Amino acid sequence: MKRKMKRWMQGTLAAVLAVSMLSACGGGNDKPSQGVEGEGAAKPFQGKKLSIATANHPWGDAIKELIPQFEEETGMKVDVQSYFEDQLSQKLTVQFTSGSATPDVFMYSPLQHAKQFYNNGWLQPLDEYVTKNADYDFEDFSKASVSTNTIDGKIVGIPTITEQHILYYRKDLLEEANIAVPKTMDELLAAAKALHDPSKEMYGFSARGQRSALVSQISSFMYSEGGEFMRDGKAFLNSPESVKGMNTYATLLRDFGPPGVLNMSWPQAIGVFAQGKSAFFADVNSIYLNAADPEKSTISDQIGYAVFPAGDAGSQPFNIASWGIAMNAKAADKDAAWAFIEWATSKEIMLETQKLGNPGSRLSVWASPEGTVAFPKELAEVTMETQKGGVDHSLPQVNAVGEARDIIGSIVQRAITGEDIQAAADQANKEFQALIDNESGQ
């Protein structure tokens, strides 16, 4: 009995020690050691710890590579955790709901989350930080990208990645068939039809067909016909313009798309294109490396880039800030958190990440010759051309974006499986209107 008791005591002791050690680590965040401040401004954050959450995205990968540089400069220790995009947003939501002070800084998708996160009090407004340091030059960020990160007049995040909707095509196939690069929707439909040959596993057009993922993609098709998700607080999904745009997209995927398109998000869709199995691919420009990297692609030297084709209302692709970086409103040390954001979005670092192929949000970086070295010349031209105009959102501007996406995405999915698109749009319009009314009523 006694011996048992002793062993039990040892176990308890070990557990108590472990817990106190853990809390000692946590406590380190709150109290900067006194001696360090004496060392001057060179390493103002010596010994601090910062936790960062990033998405598995090329920008996140690029910044991870550069972090040792930041640690060297500031003396901070940065702990990075990466997640798949969906998992990141779920993880953030769960952590913030439970009032967690970590992660201090995180990547987020402003169009999906800015409104909801800010309304829940999870985002630290950054207005006073962005003007603190004149060298930071906040005016340098493109207006559209800042407006995506602004809620109720407050800057809630700093744009890191901008994206435009463009058309990818196979130069060799178009040349062989003597087809010009499509400039209108009708030309695109005709070209996709001409190059569609399923018996040879060659498909005319690939793009996202998954219910929720496709919603941002149909936005440009709708805008270019004069359509919209909603207009003046009214759902606009079943208007002739919106339906025409969605119908073009559904037709391309149903009649000239690869098999299994209903389960494809962008990685699968660009995979089809990169394996040389589709003639056209439409999606954002920022993922071009998945097709242009010879290691991932069999057709890397045959890719052409074109401005989004024009519909009845001209070429109106979305032009947005798809990713930003934001601060947890409960972050333990906001100055340290801001130091990281400031560094990660500074001119120098944004040039570095852009050189690795991440289209950034600083105009000066785009204007510098170095800023476009990563991009194929044609892609840089198409990007700069698209940045002049375009629409600043690719998703409906409501709180419950996730729910709205499911409602809207089902229109195109039903059309792809052969159902009547107008009937599907009428039904979705009703559901979407109910969602809008419900939100404005609150």
Added chain:
Amino acid sequence: MRTNWFDRNQKWIYTMPAVLFVLLMMVFPILYTFRISFYEWSMSSTTPPKWVGFDNYIALLSDARFWVTVKQTFIFTFGALIVQTVLGVAIAVLLHREFFGKNLVKTIFLLPMVATPVAMGLVWLLIYEPSIGAANTLLKMIGLSPQLWIASPSQVMPSLILMDVWMWTPMISLIVMAGLATLPTEPYEAADVDGASTWQKFWYVTLPLLRPTIIVAVMLRLIDVLKTFDIIYATTQGGPNMKSETLNIYGYTLGFQYFKLGMASTLLVIFFAIVMALTLLMIYVRKRLEVAS
């Protein structure tokens, strides 16, 4: 002194961990879910949950999508259950005889059951891939035309059922094999004397004797199939176009994608009632059958 106290209270001390576990991990969550189902709460830390009475129940019961998921849950459950019960019993009877390498075959056959469902979901995702997947390669090899599998709204359910059958038929077989091992030999001897054929022996002797075992196996599987989440989430997430959305998947979407915690809890409470009702029904059926035999 201490030892005496310990001895006197042994029954409490030894059961305490289990009781605590059940209270904390099962009773509390269920009661809490029940409570949230009467609130509207969007996971916000600034707006507290709002009491809405039975509004969530009314909204959910008049939601067309809810009834579609109920229907799909039952199609999946009974589709998978019937196929795996028939197959499972047949395989158990086959494996019950003596043959060379019996233990090896048994072991290999049980492997799908011990694999991690999510990992198997990802493997099946590749198998079902329409252009390069193994399923279509196989079909082409034997001269059939390739199928869309889980990418087709009409084939997604059968494809998922096939996955579940592959994974869980071994469990039915395992239970039935255990039942077979305990069967008395006298009825068979009597059947032999009466000149029964092999088929007659199976139909009139083995099956009736096995009935209690089969019912237990079916009941265990029923509850499990009803709440299947992992393999569906890993492969289709309820798609394409919600054609494989079951109650559990819809509950997850409501909770963690739409952040309607109240509605999600309501759905789970209703789901809980459905599972409970089906289980009670099974127990009732079992008792009736036992009395009858």
